[in-house]
Amino acid sequence: MLLTFxxxxxxxxxxxxxxxxxGNQSIWKTKRQELRSCxxxxxxxxxxxxxxxxxxxxxxxxxxxxxAKGLIDLVFSWSVTxxxxxxxxxxxxxxxxxxxxxxEHYFRSFINPLIEETHAxxxxxxxxxxxxxxxxxxxxxxxxxxxxxxxxxxxxxxxxEKVEAYEPGVGDLIAxxxxxxxxxxxxxxxxRSYTIALVRRLQYCEGPFEILQVLSSKPIMFDREKDxxxxxxxxxxxxxLTTDMRIWRALHPNLAGDKMKIFNSVLKVDTTVExxxxxCLLEENRSIHLSRLRESIGTFGMxxxxxxxxxxxxxxxxxxxxxxxxxxxxxxxTGKTKMIGSLLFVMLRMKCRALTCAPTNIAVIGVxxxxxxxxxxxxxxxTYGLGDIVLFGNGKRMKIDDHEDLYxxxxxxxxxxxxxxxAPSSGWRASIESMICLLEYPEMQYQxxxxxxxxxxxxxxxxxxxxxxxxxxxxxxxxKDKGKNEKNKCxxxxxxxxxxxxxxxxxxxxxxxxxxxxxxxxxxxxxxxxNFEVVKDMVRVLDMLKTLKLSIHNVFVANEDLRxxxxxxxxxxxxFNNLCEIRLKCLEVLKLLLxxxxxxxxxEEDKIRNFCLRGASLIFCTASSSxxxxxxxxxxx
Numbered sequence: 001m002l003l004t005f006x007x008x009x010x011x012x013x014x015x016x017x018x019x020x021x022x023g024n025q026s027i028w029k030t031k032r033q034e035l036r037s038c039x040x041x042x043x044x045x046x047x048x049x050x051x052x053x054x055x056x057x058x059x060x061x062x063x064x065x066x067x068a069k070g071l072i073d074l075v076f077s078w079s080v081t082x083x084x085x086x087x088x089x090x091x092x093x094x095x096x097x098x099x100x101x102x103x104e105h106y107f108r109s110f111i112n113p114l115i116e117e118t119h120a121x122x123x124x125x126x127x128x129x130x131x132x133x134x135x136x137x138x139x140x141x142x143x144x145x146x147x148x149x150x151x152x153x154x155x156x157x158x159x160x161e162k163v164e165a166y167e168p169g170v171g172d173l174i175a176x177x178x179x180x181x182x183x184x185x186x187x188x189x190x191x192r193s194y195t196i197a198l199v200r201r202l203q204y205c206e207g208p209f210e211i212l213q214v215l216s217s218k219p220i221m222f223d224r225e226k227d228x229x230x231x232x233x234x235x236x237x238x239x240x241l242t243t244d245m246r247i248w249r250a251l252h253p254n255l256a257g258d259k260m261k262i263f264n265s266v267l268k269v270d271t272t273v274e275x276x277x278x279x280c281l282l283e284e285n286r287s288i289h290l291s292r293l294r295e296s297i298g299t300f301g302m303x304x305x306x307x308x309x310x311x312x313x314x315x316x317x318x319x320x321x322x323x324x325x326x327x328x329x330x331x332x333x334t335g336k337t338k339m340i341g342s343l344l345f346v347m348l349r350m351k352c353r354a355l356t357c358a359p360t361n362i363a364v365i366g367v368x369x370x371x372x373x374x375x376x377x378x379x380x381x382x383t384y385g386l387g388d389i390v391l392f393g394n395g396k397r398m399k400i401d402d403h404e405d406l407y408x409x410x411x412x413x414x415x416x417x418x419x420x421x422x423a424p425s426s427g428w429r430a431s432i433e434s435m436i437c438l439l440e441y442p443e444m445q446y447q448x449x450x451x452x453x454x455x456x457x458x459x460x461x462x463x464x465x466x467x468x469x470x471x472x473x474x475x476x477x478x479x480k481d482k483g484k485n486e487k488n489k490c491x492x493x494x495x496x497x498x499x500x501x502x503x504x505x506x507x508x509x510x511x512x513x514x515x516x517x518x519x520x521x522x523x524x525x526x527x528x529x530x531n532f533e534v535v536k537d538m539v540r541v542l543d544m545l546k547t548l549k550l551s552i553h554n555v556f557v558a559n560e561d562l563r564x565x566x567x568x569x570x571x572x573x574x575x576f577n578n579l580c581e582i583r584l585k586c587l588e589v590l591k592l593l594l595x596x597x598x599x600x601x602x603x604e605e606d607k608i609r610n611f612c613l614r615g616a617s618l619i620f621c622t623a624s625s626s627x628x629x630x631x632x633x634x635x636x637x
Contacts, residue, residue, distance in 0.1 A: 071248040074115065075122070075173065075241070076196055076217035080188040083123050089116040107251045114251065118244045122173070125239050129181050133166035137176070137233040138209055140222045150197070150220055154210040154235060166235055168212050171242030172199040174235045176220060181236055195220055198241065243359045246624055296349075297342065300374070306339045313343055317352060341370030348375075348388060348617055357623040361398045364391070368406060368620045383408055383523040384535050390414070390616040393625050409620075414524045415608045421520045422603050428517035429599055435510045435545070436590050438503070439583055442566045446502050453496055500562050504552050511545045518542060521599070526615030534597045541593055544586045551579045 082088055093116045100106040125132070139153040154168070166174070176195040179186050187194040197214040222233045297307050309328055316324045330336050340356070344367070347354050358364045368391050379385045389409045395401075400410055407413050421428045438445050497505065518538045522530060552562075565579045600611060613619065613629065621629070 070252070071115070071118070071241070071245060072198055072215070075118065078119070078122075080126075080184060080194075083119070083126055084184065086120075086123065088119060092116070107253070110251055111248075114244065114247055118241070122239050126184055129184055129187070129236070131164070132181070133164040133237045134180055135166040135168075135210075135235050137222070137235055140220050140233065142220075143213065148216045148219065149200070150214050150216055152197075152212055152214055152235065154212070156208045156210060166237045168199055168202055168210065168235075169240060170199055170202060171240045171245065173197075173238045173241050174199065174214070175238055176216075177234055177236060178232055180234055192221075196238075247359065297346065300338075300342045300345075302335065302339060302342065306335055306342075309339060310343045310346065314346060314350075317347070337366055337370050340367055341374055344371050344618055345374045351617060353617050354619075355626060355629070356618065356620045357626050359623055361393060361622055364393065364620050364622055365398060365403060365406065368409065369403070371618070372405060372409070380532055381522070381535060381539065383519070384530075384532065385527055387414075387522075387524050387526045387530070387612075387615070388528075388617040390612055390619045392613070392619055392621040392629070408523055411609065411612060414612055415605050417520045418524050418608050418612070419603060419605060421517045421524075422599050422601075422608070424603070426513070427599065428514070428521055429594070431510055431513045431517055432541075432590055432594055435507075435514060436587060436594075438506055438510065439566070439587050439590075442499075442503055443563060445506070446499050449502055450496065500552075503562065503566070507545075507549055507552060511549060514545065515542055524612070526612070526617070528615055530597070534593075537589065537593050537596060541586075541589050544582070544589055548582050548586050551582050 089112065093112045094109075096109050096113065100109065135154045137152055138155045141151045141153075143149040143151055154166075168174075174197050175181070175187055176197055177187055178192050179189075181187055196217040197220075199212050199214050201213040203211045203213070220233075222231065297310055302310075309326075313326050313328075316326050328336060328339065344354060344356060348371075356364070356367055358367065368389075371389070375385070375389075386408045390411050391398075391406055391409045392411045395410065395412050400406060400412075420426070424430060518541070522535050522538060566583060600608075602608065602611075619629070
């Protein structure tokens with residue numbers, strides 16, 4: 001059970017009546033200092049209940065106050081009339097120029113278009129307010145008297161509610177209103193107008209409640225101690241401002257320091273410098289190389305401007321004499337995604353490393369899908385080569401389960417698959433060694449199997465005797481019948497395989513595991529780590545194992561004769577001789593493969609993740625997720 005700050009203060013003051021959540025500021029400040037780093041729980045609270053950690057919360061508040069403050073204040077200032085006014089920024093959005101006089105001019109040129117886009121998105125959501133997700137608010141608690149940060153407790157939705165339940169997310173813009181809105185006018189009623197709030201943090205607790213921390217546009221007037229039928233409050237989802245706030249912060253950087261060098265380089269215009277590098281144009285080999293690229297690009301079905309854009313990007317990438325940045329611009333529907341996918345396809349063929357970022361997961365997924373559609377049918381073998389491509393991000397936010405065609409490049413799935421392939425006891429190498437051991441020493445392996453089964457039978461016999469002793473003490477006939485049935489069942493459960501049955505089942509089982517682990521390796525390992533010559537050896541092993549399975553199934557011999565065949569002895573029939581020969585070839589290719597290739601010896605998931613990122617040629621992620629590639633175990637330098 002979570003105690004609000006008001007309840008904590010009341011408890012320490014002997015449950016004396018506390019005026020209000022907003023009132024008596026001096027008492028609040030005094031008590032906050034006393035409880036600054038304390039965790040206060042009701043005596044009946046469980047370890048999984050949500051604690052109020054005042055110091056951590058306040059530190060997060062101070063950090064968040066600095067982020068996108070101007071945009072949030074602007075959105076908070078819009079009235080319902082402002083939001084619904086489609087011409088609110090009609091005369092404030094100017095055409096973005098092709099050249100800029102300064103860095104400040106460059107950043108300032110994008111600010112009003114961003115505001116107008118944020119406003120248009122919010123207006124669109126207001127027009128469909130009837131369908132907006134809603135949740136009832138159980139409690140509201142002011143966290144700091146000076147900056148309108150609140151902790152809001154939401155009731156968990158019931159299954160029989162007609163309206164879609166609001167599932168909170170960081171960056172959500174919500175309306176707090178005392179009615180479930182069915183139209184826009186319900187937000188701006190004379191008795192009680194709505195309040196806008198921005199979700200800053202999520203804190204989940206078990207039970208019927210969900211807790212989040214919000215920044216409000218004005219004081220929230222709500223007291224749950226009143227009769228719930230007369231004072232209700234609802235949270236209505238309007239939109240999510242996460243992307244807008246990130247862009248806003250990017251447009252308001254600190255213009256001092258080394259971080260601005262790239263902007264100075266890109267925006268500096270020198271009319272004396274030619275568009276293309278003269279030294280590169282004079283290189284004969286480069287001209288031949290570009291001619292081949294032009295032929296390859298021509299198969300993508302793009303127009304002339306798109307082909308020129310790709311070639312210019314490649315020339316810029318290949319030039320070692322200058323540092324340039326290319327900007328590809330075009331209105332919606334002009335084929336930018338297709339062109340970028342084609343450019344990445346060419347860069348992949350050239351073994352160039354590239355990080356592809358976009359503001360949203362939808363955009364990232366769109367480009368990744370376009371690239372995979374171009375790659376389809378061009379890979380050297382099956383899915384070999386996809387290990388050079390990594391889609392990195394939050395699978396839940398990407399809704400990756402809805403995109404089955406991206407499984408082979410999504411990092412989390414790749415890590416899980418390689419974890420199985422690298423496993424010491426059941427991974428790829430262990431499976432190859434098990435097959436070698438089975439084919440070299442089939443009799444020894446069969447005897448081990450018999451010994452294990454005999455130990456199981458001995459253990460079962462001991463348990464059976466114990467059950468019989470217990471049953472003899474029982475006078476119930478039904479218990480005796482039941483014990484008799486269990487005893488017969490145990491006896492029937494242990495039927496030992498013959499030598500041929502053992503070999504057949506083991507070859508099938510280990511062979512299937514080798515096939516799965518091999519496919520997992522050549523699909524998910526980067527080509528820089530697993531070259532195609534080794535893949536061809538892997539494919540040869542799989543083909544030999546298929547032939548071995550068929551040969552064993554087709555040889556109708558006694559157990560003793562099969563023993564002789566697997567030892568390389570015997571003389572009965574064509575199938576018999578084929579089995580001897582195939583066994584020897586399998587051993588040869590299996591041992592050769594183990595000598596040629598070894599999987600990494602680490603099995604920790606974070607190390608596998610870092611290994612995949614370091615080996616990838618193309619990485620796809622959102623702009624915000626890209627920062628994680630340079631931190632901790634995900635560093636990709």
